[in-house]
Amino acid sequence: MAESTEILLEVVSPVETLVHRMVDSVQLPGTDGLFEVLPDHAPLISSLAAGDIRYISGNGTSTLSIHSGFVEVNDNKVSVCVEI
Numbered sequence: 312m313a314e315s316t317e318i319l320l321e322v323v324s325p326v327e328t329l330v331h332r333m334v335d336s337v338q339l340p341g342t343d344g345l346f347e348v349l350p351d352h353a354p355l356i357s358s359l360a361a362g363d364i365r366y367i368s369g370n371g372t373s374t375l376s377i378h379s380g381f382v383e384v385n386d387n388k389v390s391v392c393v394e395i
Contacts, residue, residue, distance in 0.1 A: 315350040315387045320366055322375060322391040329375060329395070330366070337389050338365040339382055354385045364391065 320337055322330040337348045340362025359380040366373055380393035 317387070318348060318350055318352075319388045320391070321389070322364065322393060324393055324395050329393070330373075332368060334366040334368045336367050338363075339391070340364070340377070348384050348389055350387055352384050352387075354383075356381070356383050359391070359393065364393075 317333040317335060318337060320330055320332060320334045321328070335350075339346055339348065339357070340360050342358045342360045345362070346357070359377060359382055361378050362376070364375045364377060375393075375395075377393040377395055380391055382389060382391045384390075
């Protein structure tokens with residue numbers, strides 16, 4: 312199986328989709344500390360604390376501040392449900 316080079320990042324709030332794009336990496340504020348998701352990351356589910364979601368796409372870095380949420384990582388897809 313060939314390694315992937317990108318991840319599909321989907322961030323939703325109860326009222327709207329905030330992010331839906333392919334990215335190189337995602338850094339998330341887990342309740343036990345920051346962690347980073349790279350392509351071909353192992354599956355996981357985690358709660359999120361207040362902080363910033365940072366994602367890199369190409370040469371740019373974007374940031375989204377959140378109050379709390381949950382994330383599921385599976386098969387190069389990062390699905391995040393947040394309160395902002």
